[in-house]
Amino acid sequence: MPLLTVEGRKYRLGVITGEDLAWTIPVDERTIALEVLRQPSDESPTLFLRAAGRVISVSVRGNEGQRVYFVEVNGRLLIVDLEEDSPSDRASESTGIDGPALVNSPMAGKIASMKTSVNSKVEEGESLMVLEAMKMQNEIASPRKGTVKELYVKHGDLVKAGDRLCLVS
Structure with missing residues (x-):
């Protein structure tokens, strides 16, 4: 990475x-x-x-x-x-990261599709959902490997930049 x-x-x-x-x-x-x-x-x-x-x-x-x-x-x-960075660097840093990662919307748009659900296991970089903005489809990726603990949006919801989308831990 x-x-x-x-x-x-x-x-x-x-x-x-x-x-x-x-x-x-x-x-x-x-x-x-x-x-x-x-x-x-x-x-x-x-x-x-x-x-x-x-x-x-x-x-x-x-x-x-x-x-x-x-x-x-x-x-x-x-x-x-x-x-x-080396795998050993990532391992030492990842052990220092406790707690969940909050995924926020990078821009205003509409949730075009959901690609995950609560309690789903996800990999870092895996698509969680698709945000449609300015007639373009934008994949929202998981910032880390873990489990989707909460979803704050559903298909069709309108979001603003910075709105909470989901929680991965």
């Missing part, structure tokens, strides 16, 4: 899901839904995304295979270190 360090802060990235222009990325205990507005090209190396209603421009400078990248986000230059 990739470990991203940005300005000294570490973030654990989960399995990126989605297709074409809609991605869902688990980051630590949150799930971020991204809409790709414009892909980078030879003429313009900038990627434009929408996340939580905001447009973000991202340019990356760094060679493939390097750990350190220079990433410009909305004009701000960041130094980003990307590494694969």
